[in-house]
Amino acid sequence: MILVDSVSKKYGQQHVLNDVSFRVKGGEFVSIVGSSGAGKTTLLYALIGAVKPDKGKITVDNYDVSSLGSGKIQEYRRRIGIVFQDYKLLPQKTVFENVAFALEVAGYDGRFINRRVADVLKITGMEEHRNNFPRELSGGERQRTAIARALVHAPELLFADEPTGNLDPENTIALAKLFQKINKSGTTIILATHDRDMIGLCNKRIITLDNGRLVSDKRNS
Numbered sequence: 394m395i396l397v398d399s400v401s402k403k404y405g406q407q408h409v410l411n412d413v414s415f416r417v418k419g420g421e422f423v424s425i426v427g428s429s430g431a432g433k434t435t436l437l438y439a440l441i442g443a444v445k446p447d448k449g450k451i452t453v454d455n456y457d458v459s460s461l462g463s464g465k466i467q468e469y470r471r472r473i474g475i476v477f478q479d480y481k482l483l484p485q486k487t488v489f490e491n492v493a494f495a496l497e498v499a500g501y502d503g504r505f506i507n508r509r510v511a512d513v514l515k516i517t518g519m520e521e522h523r524n525n526f527p528r529e530l531s532g533g534e535r536q537r538t539a540i541a542r543a544l545v546h547a548p549e550l551l552f553a554d555e556p557t558g559n560l561d562p563e564n565t566i567a568l569a570k571l572f573q574k575i576n577k578s579g580t581t582i583i584l585a586t587h588d589r590d591m592i593g594l595c596n597k598r599i600i601t602l603d604n605g606r607l608v609s610d611k612r613n614s
């Protein structure tokens with residue numbers, strides 16, 4: 394359960410988030426939409442504890458995300474998956490190694506890592522590219538690698554910021570299908586996007602921001 398309660402954030406004189414409130418239940422698929430500068434990324438960053446609100450409170454399950462110390466932030470981040478717009482893949486590591494890396498750092502044993510990485514590469518359709526480096530992949534394949542990496546520790550909650558930023562319409566459809574599959578398996582998804590195709594494909598619940606204000610919250614199923 395995500396609870397966003399009267400959250401405001403100012404940069405200088407600009408209200409980037411202005412008294413934003415909403416709740417998300419486990420298993421929901423929420424798209425956060427709005428024009429460039431509306432506050433989508435800032436809201437996502439607040440939800441992952443990377444931006445502290447000036448006012449209001451964000452709780453995710455038992456975590457008071459708006460006021461977590463750095464130790465607790467690490468614990469919280471291990472329970473969520475994050476897909477950044479620019480992927481943030483490690484260029485000197487293969488697809489397999491990029492996806493395995495977080496599990497290695499967390500100290501899991503090799504057999505577990507092999508099995509788990511194979512599972513998420515299968516889900517994201519990246520098995521045949523497991524030994525390729527990021528520079529050898531198309532934009533869509535890099536994006537799917539970033540999603541595989543976000544899913545590898547089986548998070549209950551997946552955040553994605555403009556995941557279709559560099560994709561053509563065909564890959565956008567494929568990515569929307571992949572998100573639907575991930576959501577059907579029980580993962581809650583919070584997607585920030587201004588891509589009209591993606592909004593049309595992922596229209597279960599749409600929260601619209603305009604100049605930092607939540608101006609509509611519509612459910613379609």
Ligand SMILES: Nc1ncnc2c1ncn2[C@@H]1O[C@H](COP(=O)(O)OP(=O)(O)OP(=O)(O)O)[C@@H](O)[C@H]1O
Nearest residue numbers: 404409427428429430431432433434435436555587
């Ligand atoms: N660290 C910062 N310092 C100052 N201003 C910021 C900072 N981060 C964001 N802003 C401003 O806050 C506003 C909202 O930015 P944000 O990145 O949340 O928008 P967005 O909805 O994600 O836009 P886009 O669709 O272009 O990604 C913008 O006007 C931006 O310039």
Ligand SMILES: [Mg+2]
Nearest residue numbers: 433434435555
């Ligand atoms: Mg943004």
